[in-house]
Amino acid sequence: MTRDKYIFDDTKGMTLIVKTITRLTVGLILLYGIYILLHGHVSPGGGFAGGVIIALSFIHIMLAFGKDAAFSRLSKETAAFFEGFGALAFLAIATLGFMGGYFFLNFFQSKGEPFRLFSAGIIPLCNIAISMKVGAGLFSIFVILVLLKFKTKGK
């Protein structure tokens, strides 16, 4: 219940209309991003697009409620952790191919039935790793570019 104090704070962020619409839609946006990345090997989409949509849902919270509400859900340290963890996980999946012979080997023995969620070997795992990296990285770029401001006293 500690995070709700940012949601019902009237002094920060945009107007009441924007806040109400955001409260209704932001969960759907996050769910759509997760759907896009998990079905990347079955339908159009993939890790990159899913990661960008997940980052956009957190940016949506930040634009509507102010920066404290967004940082209470995904802090800067958590974003930095997921950025590094996603990159290392992608590299680890690539390196695990060496137990069968070469880089990026699709090392599962049974690929599964096509058009199912659990199929295609390492491709869903790569999608999840890429989406973590892209989502956390683009959220960090947004935070860095928008929040920081430079003042010059001389001018």
Next chain:
Amino acid sequence: MIVYILLIMMIIGAIAAIEMKDLISSVIVVGAVGLALSIVFLVLKAPDLAITQLVVEILCLIILIRATLKKDLPFSTTGRWFFNTTVAVVFAVTFLILGFFCLHELPHFGYPVMKVAKFYLDAGLSRTGAANLVASIILDFRAYDTLGEATVLFTAVVGVMAVMRKRGRKKVDEEIGEND
């Protein structure tokens, strides 16, 4: 047919984005160009690219609007216009002439020379088990390229954070704070 209409619309939008006096109008016109590019990808039957282009365009638009909204950026139209125009015209004419000779050798639009790609299209489903052929190419056959692309994005994020970090060396007459 609709592709050519959208292409003409994109060219007009790009010229308008340069000629606008107001920065925020210019940013919005750039967003319209990106939306038209997304529809072009959709018409050419590339839905993966259309989704990615749309979401990246939205993210860039938000960042550009938030970055240009409150700041009074200098907008200079004067300067060495003769030198700049001459350089631009010379380069444009050179690339047009070279492109005129080179583009005859390429296969026609929509009729590519399928040698490697035909193998991917034939064996993609049976070798990787992924129903989406784009995913099977970028994450299995050509996954090394995707690793390089991920490295580029990681380096970009680390570079931006290193340049804009709060701690570290700063000038004497400069102070750094946070916006709302």
